[in-house]
Amino acid sequence: VGAAGAYSDAQILAMVDEKSGKFDPKIYVDESLYRLELERIFARTWVCMGHESHIPNSGDFTTAYIGEDPVVVVRQKDASIRVFLNQCQHRGMRICRADSGNAKAFTCTYHGWAYNQGGDLVSVPMEKEAFGGCLNKAEWGPKQARVETYKGLIFANWDADAPGLDEYLGDVKFYMDIMLDRCEAGTEAIPGIQKWVIPCNWKFAAEQFASDAYHAGTTSHLSGIMAGVPEDVDITQVAPPTDGLNVHLENGHGCGLFLRNPMFYMTIVGPKVTEYLTTGPAYEEAVRRLGQGRADVNLCHTNVFPNLSFLAGINTVRMWQPRGPNEIEVWTFTLVDKTAPQEIKDEWRRHTSRTFSAGGVFEQDDGENWCDIQQVLQGHVAQNQKFNIEMGSHTVTADNPEGFPGLSFAYTYSEESARGMYRYWTQIMTAPDWDAIRRIEQQPLAAE
Ligand code: FES
Ligand code: FE
Incomplete structure (x- = not known):
């Protein structure tokens, strides 16, 4: 049994047979293959986030997806772009619930943890009283994706080992x-x-x-x-x-x-x-x-x-x-x-x-x-x-x-x-x- 659970690697490889010109339509409906796609395709390849003209100015953001993982795409002060997981590391609420806009910061609506434009955790309500000054905020920002652009299109990739966008394309x-x-x-x-x-x-x-x-x-x-x-x-x-x-x-x-x-x-x-x-x-x-x-x-x-x-x-x-x-x-x-x-x-x-x-x-x-x-x-x-x-x-x-x-x-x-x-x-x-x-x-x- 392979990583897909129900299917071995050999079975997956046999699903598309170019020589006989036949392929297996279970690739469109099988839940275990779908979960493997999220892991092995969407979490490892360069996925498009939209166009640079969607976020021309500092603080402009859109929310997007890498597979089923929600992300926030934000133009930074230095004109670079950051893409981070739209998930508060406190209890997992979305950090940003809007489709797009301009923001100086993003505040989680559950308990109020607040993140700057780059996604760094900068403010925690009752921090001193509730955490006794022991919370290391630098550790608790959302996961950041790699970001590259090609002639205006923005791409993101979770995998540090993947080739650069230019080579991938x-x-x-x-x-x-x-x-x-x-x-x-x-x-x-x-x-x-x-x-x-x-x-x-x-x-x-x-x-x-x-x-x-x-x-x-x-x-x-x-x-x-x-x-x-x-x-x-x-x-x-x-x-x-x-x-x-x-x-x-x-x-x-x-x-x-x-x-x-x-x-x-x-x-x-x-x-x-x-x-x-x-x-x-x-x-x-x-x-x-x-x-x-x-x-x-x-x-x-x-x-x-x-x-x-x-x-x-x-x-x-x-x-x-x-x-x-x-x-x-x-x-x-x-x-x-x-x-x-x-x-x-x-x-x-x-x-x-x-x-x-x-x-x-x-x-x-x-x-x-x-x-x-x-x-x-x-x-x-x-x-x-x-x-x-x-x-x-x-x-x-x-x-x-x-x-x-x-x-x-x-x-x-x-x-x-x-x-x-x-x-x-x-x-x-x-x-x-x-x-x-x-x-x-x-x-x-x-x-x-
Ligand atoms: Fe975001 Fe608690 S889940 S502050
Ligand atoms: Fe058509």
């Missing part, structure tokens, strides 16, 4: 830059984080953003896409993309690209944002910074393992917050180029609200699929049927015709990236520490 940075690095000034978040609950496992959402372009042309999204076709455009010109890549990246990251299909993409972001992104000075700056190949990507769906997803081009960013094996909180915000005209920023906001938000037409399609699968999987017999994950495994290659980085590549409609993500999942779930995680062999799946 690796080649996924090349694809993140399609959204984060189009202009010199970088990006800013449209204010506010939308949050809602979906009764599904976090990996359905992560996997889809890593790998699934396949669903876009089916009932899942076709009606929403057709509804977005402007009146003056011939509807027969709008076809699901057939030019693109599915990319398997290291460390469980993955993405897929739509290339040279602005017409399809326009139905999602609208004509004005499409024009801004594909012509004129903002496009020319993107070509200079990113090169022609990346500047011409119309949409890049990506998952940064474990639970940060985005759609570059649409610029919706989401963190899939796990809440047990059968539920997630979706936290989303939209990024825009900092120097984009206000009219374009407003249009961007309107289109991400229309498409990818709690009430968005595409969001609801995706959520409904995930909920339905999760519900079916509550059945005993259903849990014991294998799923098919073989798409693209017969045509995958280590050579990328676009010259982009990654371990292996396939046609737009493939599950190569999903296979990469799930193989990494089996490996990190059975690796006892970061020494073992570093020894995970990461290679093109096609080469096996």
Whole structure:
């Protein structure tokens, strides 16, 4: 019996079998596997906390999650960022109960222990009388996480032995830059984080953003896409993309690209944002910074393992917050180029609200699929049927015709990236520490 209790390491490793193209859907519903995910994935990898523009000034804070562990994310006086466990070490109450704000200090509402902006315990009611002057406050601050940023996105990690963020992200940075690095000034978040609950496992959402372009042309999204076709455009010109890549990246990251299909993409972001992104000075700056190949990507769906997803081009960013094996909180915000005209920023906001938000037409399609699968999987017999994950495994290659980085590549409609993500999942779930995680062999799946 392995660390998951009910499953041995060998059984976990066998749950995803790329050779037969089969995998075990118990990874979505099993409670013991979920508890192991919190320990071996969320408590050891770099997890996104939001965007720097959410907390621009000293004392600005947001509360966030690393897995199910609540944290406080605070801008310090010296402009650095601290992330600490949102747990008072007296009896465990949340130190901060607000979603966001600005504070000079955080006072626990249970018995009044107070912490400064950095999370150090600075004041205890009746300290002299109740503790006789013997309480060593320096020992009783909340646990601090490591914090690093990448082009505006804030990440935190509990594990002192994990590699730095730059190394952990690796080649996924090349694809993140399609959204984060189009202009010199970088990006800013449209204010506010939308949050809602979906009764599904976090990996359905992560996997889809890593790998699934396949669903876009089916009932899942076709009606929403057709509804977005402007009146003056011939509807027969709008076809699901057939030019693109599915990319398997290291460390469980993955993405897929739509290339040279602005017409399809326009139905999602609208004509004005499409024009801004594909012509004129903002496009020319993107070509200079990113090169022609990346500047011409119309949409890049990506998952940064474990639970940060985005759609570059649409610029919706989401963190899939796990809440047990059968539920997630979706936290989303939209990024825009900092120097984009206000009219374009407003249009961007309107289109991400229309498409990818709690009430968005595409969001609801995706959520409904995930909920339905999760519900079916509550059945005993259903849990014991294998799923098919073989798409693209017969045509995958280590050579990328676009010259982009990654371990292996396939046609737009493939599950190569999903296979990469799930193989990494089996490996990190059975690796006892970061020494073992570093020894995970990461290679093109096609080469096996
Ligand atoms: Fe926070 Fe007691 S639990 S002061
Ligand atoms: Fe979708």
